[in-house]
Amino acid sequence: MTNQSSTESDAGFPDSIPEPEIRRGKWFSIVWLIPLIAILVGGWLAVKAMRESGPTITIVFKSAEGLVPGKTEIKYKDVTVGKVETIQLSEDLSQVLVTSVMSRDVSSYLTHDTLFWVVRARVAVGEVSGINTLFSGAYIGMAPGKNGKVVYRFEGQEKPPAVFRDTPGQQFHLRADQLGSLDIGSPVYYRQVKVGRVTNVDMAQDGTGVLLEIFIQAPYHHQVKYNSRFYNASGLNMDIGTNGVRIDTPSLASLLVGGISFFTAEAVKTVPPVAADQVFTLYESRDAAIAAAFSYREYYLLYFDETVRGLTAGASVEFSGIKIGEVVSVRLLFDQDHLTFRIPVLIAIEPDRFEFSGALAIPEYRVVEELVKKGLRAQQRTGNLLTGQSYVCLNMYPDAAQQDILTSDTYPILPTVPSAMGEITTTARRLLDRFNRLPLEATLKDIRTAANQVTETVGADNLTRAIDNIDESFAEFKKVTADFNNGTLAKLDEMLDQARQTLAKGETALAEAGSVLGESAPMVVNLNRLLMELQDAARTVQALADYLERHPDAIVYGKGLQE
């Protein structure tokens, strides 16, 4: 760019200044590669940023506690899938609008059932979660949705979902009288292995109980059968009895925070699968669950007119002495129409308690009806004479009056027969009634009339004649006796004489025998001598025995050595 005249330079400088070498070369500036690379890198970064940035969503929370715009991340499975950009209050200041930029990876999972919740340090039942958020600050957890169209506004959850949607397993429904120490997140144990947790707790619509939803992880959800029984494993189950002290608790954690356990009873029959809408009963304790072995119950209503003193809820219902159910409730019913009291007793029969054989000719729901026709009756009986506890006994009374099962708007009603005591009372009363009804006065009058007639009869001639006849009879009798004395007695004397003679002869014979066996007879003398010798021998043996008893070693060492 600086073209000066060559003459000037030639003139003004000495020749000692050297000339430059001259080479031909081509102009090429490599330096423009640098901005080219910069453009490429920058463009690549821009494309990458654009590709990675997904939709911007708004999550509505009640509170922005712990959330920092530009810093709080949205994570799924601990992978950052978004970042909170701004946090604003809603117009009515009731909520917080959290605007977040989501990663493109999850953009197609932002459906209406996607869940967002703030992960903070949580000391939940059974576990402590989100401890790291104590230092790192909260983050927003996400559970991606499965289906539905993509939306960009979400309601933030207050609590993390107890179970993620993609966790394999199954949900079950329980019903309990009261919640106890259970809560969402309470563990569920099977054989003391934690297999699930409580996912939801709700009050039954009629307010009579608590409904729980539990989630059992795969593969343990197969262990839940139709006849599985759930019980509240919270706390310590201690039993002090004649067998000693028994303490039963599934784990220390459940002792502290509660939990649910379940077991599946051994079944005689093949167990049907769990129905989709099956609601299991949550028993208060393991013992209660074992006792209430049979989940399926049929309810019947009994009406007693007599006293039910001693019959309480829980009393057993027996058939032929075998427990088949229990009394559910005993109430007192005042019939306003007839101004009478009746006692409705609700019983539950557990058909699983008995086994079946043979094929059923009639529909199953009509079995009881048929049985009632054949004489099935309920009766209240005293089970314990000391405590007066009663139970309900079902039995067949084939002789009972024909009676049909009654269906009411609540439960079918089984006919009853009075209790044994009641029966006696009734019978006695009936006897008295009958006795009362006897025509006593009329009878007495009849008797009196009869007596009068007798008197009249006695006074008549017939009687005198009869007496005369009797006198004659006595005279004849006397004559017969006299005849007997004269003849028959003489012959008897003769017979006695002969007997006396025979006896005398026998006496003589016996005397002769006595002389043979007399004291001086040789045989007797010999015998006497033998006896005396035997006596001596016995005495010697006794002496020897005595000595041996004192010195048993004499058998070995002999007598002399000792003395």
Next chain:
Amino acid sequence: MMPSVPGSAQTAAAKGLVNCHSCGLLVRRAFPDGQRLYCPRCHARLHTRKPNSLSRTWALVIAAMIFYVPANLLPVTVTRYLGSTQADTIMSGVIYFMQTGSWGIAVIIFVASIVVPIAKLVVLSGLMISVQRRSSWRPRERAQLYRLTEAIGRWSMLDVFVVTVLVALVRLGYLSTIEAGPGVVYFAAVVVLTMIAAMTFDPRLIWDALEKK
């Protein structure tokens, strides 16, 4: 203006002389253009001015401008503190220090990382535009500006040094670690490119315009 400028004195170029950049040999300038001149002593190329100064500087400045964008958008530090990860860009770091009251540190980072690179890019661009337009406006101030640019250029590396030291020092295992983010690379590229750009710029061009007049 002319008389006050020392450049109005006789120059080597005007006398047809050229100085070897490499060994300092004063060479009589050859005349034919379009040919390359080499130093007879050290065989380095001879230029009257830095070759392609404007276009090279432009290329470097443009590259630096492009890299300046990711340098500021991408995080320069990734801090892991008890499991939580926090990525900080240069500006978010400045804001952080401002919010926590460390105004001095905020100002230092802001000046070194934001003001200086931008100033360098602006100054270089301005110088080149003025040279290309053969402006004779305040050449001495422009020359001083150029020298300032060259002098402070390397101090923008402060950030890179800080990040390097932090990364090396803060390694407390799970408790806390600091890692260099990708922004540092681009920031370093910006600093290096502007430094080279300042070097490739030939301040004599400022005076050449005066000579032409």
